[in-house]
Amino acid sequence: xxxxxxxxxxxxxxxxxxxxxxxxxxxxxxxxxxxxxxxxxxxxxxxxxxxxxxxxxxxxxxxxxxxxxxxxxxxxxxxxxxxxxxxxxxxxxxxxxxxxxxxxxxxxxxxxx
Amino acid sequence: xxxxxxxxxxxxxxxxxxxxxxxxxxxxxxxxxxxxxxxxxxxxxxxxxxxxxxxxxxxxxxxxxxxxxxxxxxxxxxxxxxxxxxxxxxxxxxxxxxxxxxxxxxxxxxxxx
Numbered sequence: 001x002x003x004x005x006x007x008x009x010x011x012x013x014x015x016x017x018x019x020x021x022x023x024x025x026x027x028x029x030x031x032x033x034x035x036x037x038x039x040x041x042x043x044x045x046x047x048x049x050x051x052x053x054x055x056x057x058x059x060x061x062x063x064x065x066x067x068x069x070x071x072x073x074x075x076x077x078x079x080x081x082x083x084x085x086x087x088x089x090x091x092x093x094x095x096x097x098x099x100x101x102x103x104x105x106x107x108x109x110x111x112x113x
Numbered sequence: 114x115x116x117x118x119x120x121x122x123x124x125x126x127x128x129x130x131x132x133x134x135x136x137x138x139x140x141x142x143x144x145x146x147x148x149x150x151x152x153x154x155x156x157x158x159x160x161x162x163x164x165x166x167x168x169x170x171x172x173x174x175x176x177x178x179x180x181x182x183x184x185x186x187x188x189x190x191x192x193x194x195x196x197x198x199x200x201x202x203x204x205x206x207x208x209x210x211x212x213x214x215x216x217x218x219x220x221x222x223x224x225x226x
Contacts, residue, residue, distance in 0.1 A: 006155075034214060034215075036217075041219070042219050043117075043203055043217035043218050043219040043220050044156065044203070044217045045217070046214050046215075046216065046217075049214060089155050089156075091155075097169070099144075099207060099213065099215070100158050100161065100171065101146070101148075101158060101205075101215060102158070103148075103155030103156050103157070105154060105155050106153070106154070106155050
């Protein structure tokens with residue numbers, strides 16, 4: 001059973017566009033929601049993370065929107081660049097169960113120059 | 114400040130063999146988690162070590178075992194290797210207390226022939 005459902009599987013945007021990646025979860029005990037970026041041959045790198053007490057968080061060109069009632073969260077990449085082409089994973093964890101991360105299935109993003 | 118380091122980077126084994134993978138956590142981190150990432154999939158949690166003990170375990174058979182040393186470094190051991198064990202094995206470190214970020218190494222690519 002997939003604890004975190006991620007969509008779309010792949011995404012192609014033009015340079016300067018705003019790709020949006022969506023994730024949904026069921027476990028209301030989740031209290032930490034990070035996004036990771038992974039390039040081929042590399043491990044996942046933490047991009048940005050949010051906790052359920054806020055509805056939005058921005059760090060540079062990356063924004064997380066969080067909807068607690070809908071149990072959904074999304075990643076927006078502003079002014080996307082070809083260097084943003086990578087696979088993006090959402091994840092969720094619950095601090096009362098030892099911080100085990102549950103990952104989505106990933107979104108392959110391609111930014112066309 | 115050294116990040117998470119893993120060794121070896123690549124490994125080729127045959128079915129039935131045993132393998133040991135190694136991980137050194139990021140400076141200041143005391144908790145190590147191991148994940149398996151199959152091609153095109155998100156990482157799947159194997160287990161987590163803190164204070165030299167296994168604290169949490171995912172849905173993996175007991176062919177997968179681990180160890181944490183007093184300096185917080187860790188090993189992942191897999192016995193009786195199967196073709197399906199071919200994957201990228203990722204180590205992530207964090208500060209204990211739960212609910213915080215995990216920092217990943219670049220993984221060990223294990224291929225089973």
